[in-house]
Amino acid sequence: MECPRCGGTVTVYRLRGRESFACDDCEYVGIEVEHGSERRPSESWATALSRFRGRESSEERQDTDDAEAAAEDERTEDVSHDGVPSAARAVRDLDVPGGDVTRAQRRAAIQSLYEALRTRGEATREELLTVVDPETVGYESSDAFWTDIGRDRLASLPGVQERAADDGVWRFDADAATEEPAP
Structure with a gap:
């Protein structure tokens, strides 16, 4: 039997009435798999920390805005x-x-x-x-x-x-x- 992926030799394994096969050259086993993927751009530590600090700063800004609103209410x-x-x-x-x-x-x-x-x-x-x-x-x-x-x-x-x-x-x-x- 010839491997559908690389054309190499396929070995057939039989056990208790079931069959399985594998290519000796490319290790194809009958399951289509894509070995490549789209590379995602990696995030640098500086970018990750900046993103984290931005989230933290927005929470602090909300607290500050609340405190300033309370202070404004007090001034009335x-x-x-x-x-x-x-x-x-x-x-x-x-x-x-x-x-x-x-x-x-x-x-x-x-x-x-x-x-x-x-x-x-x-x-x-x-x-x-x-x-x-x-x-x-x-x-x-x-x-x-x-x-x-x-x-x-x-x-x-x-x-x-x-x-x-x-x-x-x-x-x-x-x-x-x-x-x-x-x-």
Whole structure:
């Protein structure tokens, strides 16, 4: 028998009534196979990393866009009905460490502390920290956030007063927080 592919000699194998054959020269076994393929252009490491970073950057851009939209919403109400600067306005310009998204999240946490204190009038540190999610602000615990940036930033806001250190109670004084109208 002659090989249909190369014209070489074909050997026939028989076992229990079944037959199989193979070409001794090109190893043809009766199954048409295309041994060539279209070569795809390979991707360089630089291109792959650039593609990856582009995907990562678009996710970060979305987070930044969300944070900027939230910041814009906060700017719409600068003063509350009682003449006290809004929490958003009070917190907006605080110097807070971190990247754009992290800073926005940390400012939001400080704003939550400020709003909680304004709402209650008085609160302990532990009561205030119930409004902080440490993972969201990039800390292992609420205490770490408080010690590193929360306490000092809250103390710098209008109307916030820490009473005697021995009782650890924080107080909000609306009279002290009221800004004088600009001349």
